[in-house]
Amino acid sequence: xxxxxxxxxxxxxxxxxxxxxxxxxxxxxxxxxxxxxxxxxxxxxxxxxxxxxxxxxxxxxxxxxxxxxxxxxxxxxxxxxxxxxxxxxxxxxxxxxxxxxxxxxxxxxxxxxxxxxxxxxxxxxxxxxxxxxxxxxxxxxxxxxxxxxxxxxxxxxxxxxxxxxxxxxxxxxxxxxxxxxxxxxxxxxxxxxxxxxxxxxxxxxxxxxxxxxxxxxxxxxxxxxxxxxxxxxxxxxxxxxxxxxxxxxxxxxxxxxxxxxxxxxxxxxxxxxxxxxxxxxxxxxxxxxxxxxxxxxxxxxxxxxxxxxxxxxxxxxxxxxxxxx
Amino acid sequence: xxxxxxxxxxxxxxxxxxxxxxxxxxxxxxxxxxxxxxxxxxxxxxxxxxxxxxxxxxxxxxxxxxxxxxxxxxxxxxxxxxxxxxxxxxxxxxxxxxxxxxxxxxxxxxxxxxxxxxxxxxxxxxxxxxxxxxxxxxxxxxxxxxxxxxxxxxxxxxxxxxxxxxxxxxxxxxxxxxxxxxxxxxxxxxxxxxxxxxxxxxxxxxxxxxxxxxxxxxxxxxxxxxxxxxxxxxxxxxxxxxxxxxxxxxxxxxxxxxxxxxxxxxxxxxxxxxxxxxxxxxxxxxxxxxxxxxxxxxxxxxxxxxxxxxxxxxxxxxxxxxx
Ligand SMILES: Cc1ncc(C[n+]2csc(CCOP(=O)(O)OP(=O)(O)O)c2C)c(N)n1
Numbered sequence: 001x002x003x004x005x006x007x008x009x010x011x012x013x014x015x016x017x018x019x020x021x022x023x024x025x026x027x028x029x030x031x032x033x034x035x036x037x038x039x040x041x042x043x044x045x046x047x048x049x050x051x052x053x054x055x056x057x058x059x060x061x062x063x064x065x066x067x068x069x070x071x072x073x074x075x076x077x078x079x080x081x082x083x084x085x086x087x088x089x090x091x092x093x094x095x096x097x098x099x100x101x102x103x104x105x106x107x108x109x110x111x112x113x114x115x116x117x118x119x120x121x122x123x124x125x126x127x128x129x130x131x132x133x134x135x136x137x138x139x140x141x142x143x144x145x146x147x148x149x150x151x152x153x154x155x156x157x158x159x160x161x162x163x164x165x166x167x168x169x170x171x172x173x174x175x176x177x178x179x180x181x182x183x184x185x186x187x188x189x190x191x192x193x194x195x196x197x198x199x200x201x202x203x204x205x206x207x208x209x210x211x212x213x214x215x216x217x218x219x220x221x222x223x224x225x226x227x228x229x230x231x232x233x234x235x236x237x238x239x240x241x242x243x244x245x246x247x248x249x250x251x252x253x254x255x256x257x258x259x260x261x262x263x264x265x266x267x268x269x270x271x272x273x274x275x276x277x278x279x280x281x282x283x284x285x286x287x288x289x290x291x292x293x294x295x296x297x298x299x300x301x302x303x304x305x306x307x308x309x310x311x312x313x314x315x316x317x318x319x320x321x322x323x324x325x
Numbered sequence: 326x327x328x329x330x331x332x333x334x335x336x337x338x339x340x341x342x343x344x345x346x347x348x349x350x351x352x353x354x355x356x357x358x359x360x361x362x363x364x365x366x367x368x369x370x371x372x373x374x375x376x377x378x379x380x381x382x383x384x385x386x387x388x389x390x391x392x393x394x395x396x397x398x399x400x401x402x403x404x405x406x407x408x409x410x411x412x413x414x415x416x417x418x419x420x421x422x423x424x425x426x427x428x429x430x431x432x433x434x435x436x437x438x439x440x441x442x443x444x445x446x447x448x449x450x451x452x453x454x455x456x457x458x459x460x461x462x463x464x465x466x467x468x469x470x471x472x473x474x475x476x477x478x479x480x481x482x483x484x485x486x487x488x489x490x491x492x493x494x495x496x497x498x499x500x501x502x503x504x505x506x507x508x509x510x511x512x513x514x515x516x517x518x519x520x521x522x523x524x525x526x527x528x529x530x531x532x533x534x535x536x537x538x539x540x541x542x543x544x545x546x547x548x549x550x551x552x553x554x555x556x557x558x559x560x561x562x563x564x565x566x567x568x569x570x571x572x573x574x575x576x577x578x579x580x581x582x583x584x585x586x587x588x589x590x591x592x593x594x595x596x597x598x599x600x601x602x603x604x605x606x607x608x609x610x611x612x613x614x615x616x617x618x619x620x621x622x623x624x625x626x627x628x629x630x631x632x633x634x635x636x637x638x639x640x641x642x643x644x645x646x647x648x
Pocket of ligand 1: 057083436467
């Protein structure tokens with residue numbers, strides 16, 4: 001099953017089980033969604049529950065907040081993260097805060113689906129990643145979805161949960177293939193060990209997990225070591241327990257992310273390790289991230305602006321040699 | 326409009342269409358990537374409006390290749406940008422959606438729907454403030470009229486009586502969703518009525534577009550405030566190259582193409598300006614040649630150097646930083 005099909009299936013199942021679940025966004029209805037995640041839903045559940053909205057992102061999220069207050073379970077789709085900036089007031093000042101400010105009287109069982117990241121030559125206004133901004137706001141759950149099985153389970157969980165959740169998807173993952181275990185009980189806030197290993201803990205999320213996995217065989221060969229790869233799955237809250245266990249075993253940490261390095265999300269993980277895991281570490285942690293530049297259109301420049309399997313291999317091998325891995 | 330201008334506009338329309346088909350072909354070949362929004366079918370609007378706004382600043386969205394060329398940008402520099410080459414209008418960093426040429430008063434190239442509108446308001450404010458005569462034209466689709474930026478722009482432009490021409494290209498679709506599904510009426514000019522004078526025009530008729538925009542331009546430059554023009558048009562292709570256009574029926578498309586702006590104008594060239602078959606043929610050949618040259622130039626142009634990645638993040642990096 002494809003990643004986008006897994007998301008579609010999750011939505012479909014939840015919508016069929018619960019009439020109060022609605023989905024809204026640009027082109028989600030008749031058109032089937034820009035990334036085809038909502039395909040077929042309007043035919044099944046009708047236009048009252050699968051709502052084609054105007055190009056008005058502030059309203060998409062703001063209306064979802066109101067729908068949740070009013071007793072529905074909205075799943076809002078922001079076509080891509082870049083356009084969510086128009087909705088950030090609603091995301092931050094309303095979605096994230098109403099529960100707290102009302103002393104718990106208002107609950108917001110809502111999800112904002114959030115495709116983002118560097119896709120292929122879409123240039124600066126279509127390439128941003130915003131997990132660092134979302135995670136900086138207390139009150140939002142932030143899930144980051146790499147794996148197909150996880151996509152299915154985590155989206156169901158997110159819709160059924162009574163917390164406001166931002167569900168980040170990477171645009172290059174929609175056609176990823178994978179198996180889904182429909183019976184599994186999966187807690188989306190637990191990190192996923194994508195590969196076990198004993199010498200280096202490589203932490204990543206979203207599409208970069210796949211790039212790290214492509215780099216790992218080369219790295220292991222060059223350094224004669226074994227890498228453990230952790231897919232964070234949830235960026236807020238973070239499953240620090242899993243990270244802790246892994247670092248205790250390997251005593252080395254590498255963080256890989258696609259976003260710009262300055263202010264990027266990985267700074268949180270590395271600073272946590274500096275505070276909490278200092279004596280467990282045998283080497284300074286390594287952080288691989290995108291360059292601090294708007295993402296260029298030209299393919300060569302675009303690839304130079306973010307980590308790739310090649311640059312991940314190169315940088316981790318160089319760091320490993322310097323630090324006696 | 327005289328014969329010379331008519332011929333020039335015909336040239337730009339034919340150039341525009343040939344350019345768009347060449348871009349499509351080169352996308353298929355893998356020379357162009359990313360989003361590519363073609364303007365085929367809407368040439369009369371892009372050419373007529375821009376030519377009528379000969380002076381002044383233009384802010385547009387992402388479907389802007391033909392507007393850029395009508396503004397005087399070289400087809401080869403536009404094509405090279407689509408190829409991501411260093412010789413492109415934006416040095417290969419912008420691509421199809423981000424064409425900018427301040428020396429031609431052309432700003433975009435904005436891939437955020439409606440994002441250009443407040444910028445156009447600000448520029449119009451600057452023009453009025455600096456007592457410069459020319460106004461500003463903002464071009465946007467029907468889909469952009471549903472967002473907050475649009476209403477905020479109407480309000481501010483009208484409050485300050487800014488020299489701003491709002492030009493709405495109403496092709497009835499925002500990606501695959503018909504305007505009828507996202508707004509309570511089809512005529513988006515109604516939204517501007519409380520704020521400013523509004524005009525409607527057939528966007529498939531280049532003469533009509535030219536006339537209305539010329540008059541609207543005079544009006545905004547006379548100091549009475551902004552004007553709204555709505556042009557009804559139709560795009561022949563999908564929203565972007567990755568859109569199969571399956572939400573429009575064959576019948577709807579046929580109706581759309583029956584209004585073809587190029588065929589229509591060609592007839593007028595013959596009948597009204599007495600252009601000979603040969604004259605028209607020459608124009609078409611010239612346009613075809615220009616496009617072939619543009620593709621060749623784009624193919625042969627070099628890729629940007631690796632260092633370009635870090636250039637222009639800031640203005641003259643470092644030099645203006647207070648230390
Ligand atoms: C703020 C924002 N939201 C959504 C999008 C995605 N998007 C790109 S084009 C488009 C449709 C715009 O339609 P319209 O304004 O009518 O222009 P047209 O494409 O018809 O020229 C949408 C929804 C975007 N680029 N920016």
